[in-house]
Amino acid sequence: MKYLQKITLTIMVITAFSSQVKAQDHRFDPPWNTPPESKVQFTVPGVDNVPDLFGDINDPQLVVFFAGNQFMCIDDLMSAFKKQYPQYQRVFAETLPPGILAKQIIGGSIVIGNMRITLKPDVYTAGKSRIDQMPEYFSKTAPYAYNRLAIMVQKGNPKKVKGLKDLGRNDVRVSMPNPEWEGIGKRIEEAYVKVGGETLKNTIMDTKVKNGKTFLTQIHHRQTPMRIMYQQSDAAPVWFTEAYYQKMIGHPTDMVEIPDGENISATYVAGQLKTAPHAQAAQDFMDFLLSPVAKSIYRKYGFITK
Helix, strand or coil, X not given: CHHHHHHHHHXXXXXXXXXXXXXXXXXXXXXXXXXXXXXXXXXXXXXXXCCCEEECCCCCCEXXXXXXXXXXXXXXXXXXXXXXXXXXXXXXXXXCCHHHHHHHHHHCCEEECCEEECCCCCEEEEEHHHHHCCHHHEEEEEEEEEEEEEEEEECCCCCCCCCHHHHHCCCCCEEEECCCCCHHHHHHHHHHHHHHHHHHHHHHHHXXXXXXXXXXXXXXXXXXXXXXXXXXXXXXXXXXXXXHHHHHCCCCEEEEECCHXXXXXXXXXXXXXXXXXXXXXXXXXXXXXXXXXXXXXXXXXXXXXX
């Protein structure tokens, strides 16, 4: 009898522990934005969760593809746009890596899970270098915001990371955007060379990738904060605004700022597509992005405007 009681107690402890772990597995998962109103809300963290698609995918009056690290601005940005231009209430936006969005524009579609999206964008925003690679697609382009790098670390910075050079340490697990499709990856590599030459870059991007100490992300603006918060990585070079936002919403992260002399800047440029299905809406949104209202929203989330 005592043996059975001991077995039962052991099973209960294991079950309780497993339930607690499972309950915490997704406690920091996105979406971090406010979802649209609906009579049915069915977001299941880790199972059915699409945080980088926003708004009305059915018969939209405006479609905007944003470089992913602007996701934190979308709620305020779209609310203000709809208020200023009330004729546009069905708006759809994507905040995926700019390289993926570029492939979507060129290829005409994207598949996420079992869903195929063939919507054509009216406006595409990305870093200047990405926009410069696709001049034939745009009827108009305009810069509207600016950014710089920072290092996101675990709350309290337990590894005592002070700068980019520390990311080359063997005891520091790095979360790094994959330069193949994330524009920030190439800019971070430039910063590595700026601070520590090709040696630092090769240590982080070759040696530590091979030994598992550097993890290459596919969607850094989602994966990196989650890896930091779930203690899978110790430090991550990100755009300043991403580290700023995680602290803003109270997540257990900290930020190490990078001196101007070691930093890299980014210029965000909006491009109006020549093939925009909603040409007037595209023009109106381009004008809105350059307005004082939009600039104040970007500044709220740590971006720089002029």
